[in-house]
Amino acid sequence: MGDSNNVNLPPGFRFCPTDEELVVHFLQRKASLLPYHPDIIPDLDLYPYDPWDLDGKALEEGKNWYYYSRRTQNRITANGYWKPWGCDEQIINSNSSKRVGVKKYYIFHIGEGPESVKTNWIMQEFRLSDGSNLSGSSASSSGRSKRRSQSKIDFSKWVICRVFDHSCDNDNEEDGTELSCLDEVFLSLDDFDDISFPN
Numbered sequence: 001m002g003d004s005n006n007v008n009l010p011p012g013f014r015f016c017p018t019d020e021e022l023v024v025h026f027l028q029r030k031a032s033l034l035p036y037h038p039d040i041i042p043d044l045d046l047y048p049y050d051p052w053d054l055d056g057k058a059l060e061e062g063k064n065w066y067y068y069s070r071r072t073q074n075r076i077t078a079n080g081y082w083k084p085w086g087c088d089e090q091i092i093n094s095n096s097s098k099r100v101g102v103k104k105y106y107i108f109h110i111g112e113g114p115e116s117v118k119t120n121w122i123m124q125e126f127r128l129s130d131g132s133n134l135s136g137s138s139a140s141s142s143g144r145s146k147r148r149s150q151s152k153i154d155f156s157k158w159v160i161c162r163v164f165d166h167s168c169d170n171d172n173e174e175d176g177t178e179l180s181c182l183d184e185v186f187l188s189l190d191d192f193d194d195i196s197f198p199n
Helices: 019-031 145-156 181-192
Strands: 059-061 062-068 080-092 099-112 116-128 156-166
Touching: 019 062, 019 080, 019 099, 019 116, 019 156, 116 145
Parallel strands: none
Antiparallel strands: 059 062, 062 156, 080 099, 099 116, 116 156
């Protein structure tokens, strides 16, 4: 299975998938028990791990960690928990304009309950849309289709997680994130804190 220390990609290639590619080329194929290449994303039972413990366990690319996990309601780790944030974001297939997946954001909190401390760790959890046709064909009454449906029930609970430290994201210019002109202006205003402007 995917070993983050032994990624079989040619020199100069990076693992930098779009949201659609994560869902269509990786998650959908894994849930359907179909082969996918490259097989570099490891399976992890996320929730025993704090986000800073993912190094060496998940696939690391730049400041992001990727892994498959079983979909679960338990998002509690040894030192805290992942709290949902914002609303679900739909992932649309660019070829068919159909909804293929959903992205949900979580923020890691250290501690428990109201005394917990919000951190800069963010998780994007990608899951297949409910009712996705994983096999790519319509269901029929044949025994083969019934077995495929049974497999779908057993294996469609997978998610792909992308975890990153948001505070590190801002100082890494090679992560593919581009700032707008206004973002750059507002960020540059911090350099002028000690300058007084005439009224």
